Amino acid sequence: MxxxxxxxxxxxxxxxxxxxxxxxxxxxxxxxxxxxxxxxxxxxxxxxVTPDTGGTSLQPYADVFASSAFREALGTTVWLAVGATVGCLVLGFALALVIAFVPFPGGKAVAKFIDVFLSFPSFLITLALLFVYGSVGMANGLWTDVTGAATGPFQFLATPWGVLLAEITYFTPFVMRPLLAAFSQIETAQLEVASSLGARPARIVRQVILPEALPALAAGGSLVLVMCLNEFGIVLFTGAKGVTTLPMLVYGKAILESDYPGACVVAVVNVLISVGLYGVYKVVSRRARA
Structure with a gap:
């Protein structure tokens, strides 16, 4: 043994x-x-940090930071990302509220379609908008057929507002998905009690639903903000003139100008901003799950 x-x-x-x-x-x-x-x-x-003249230097950073093109691209990137995020939060909250709490035929199918929509490439949504609101799209074609005008009135798609519309259209489901998950955790008894006490729908949304949705809104908004900062396909496919974001500036410097040090400087700045915001997103998501 x-x-x-x-x-x-x-x-x-x-x-x-x-x-x-x-x-x-x-x-x-x-x-x-x-x-x-x-x-x-x-x-x-x-x-x-490698100029075309050779050696190691921070001169490419100084040249890029001093250029008006970089400052304009940075400003355009920020306001488009912030504007699209705000639009997605408002629209996503409203749509998720209807899908979750307003019974209608096909509501479950719509909720499932949102999951499928998340897999669509961004340029596909842009092409769809071009078919509808483009210079030779359906809306302008219908207008010219009815009125006999040479051109239609819908010319906004090739402007910053068109880019903003395309980004809101594409990224709104990324806000709706966590909201629908949060709404599914709300007990209907809370809503019934609030309604029986005489609370109107607007007050129920403000005092009962919105507090439960804030963590999901913060997480979804942070994710959309990061994705909008790095969006390239939507800006490229809309063909918006004068709309240059940081990813577009990288493309322009590398492909059109052959300025590889400058393109890498802009790319490094874009990566640093994205990583910082992604860290904020992870913190917000962790608190939302807590």
């Missing part, structure tokens, strides 16, 4: 000696991550 016990202990001892450390299992994914993501990012950072 004693020998069997000693043998078992020896087996355990041998097994512990041959066990592979946990950090070894982490090496393959870390190596892949470094090769696929960190190494290209390091090359971008390196190129941003």
């Amino acid at each position: 004693a020998s069997a016990t000693l043998g078992a202990r020896a087996g355990v001892r041998v097994k512990s000696r041959t066990e592979i450390p946990r950090w070894v299992w982490a090496l393959p994914p870390v190596a892949v991550l470094g090769l696929v993501f960190l190494y290209p990012l390091a090359l971008v950072v390196q190129q941003s």
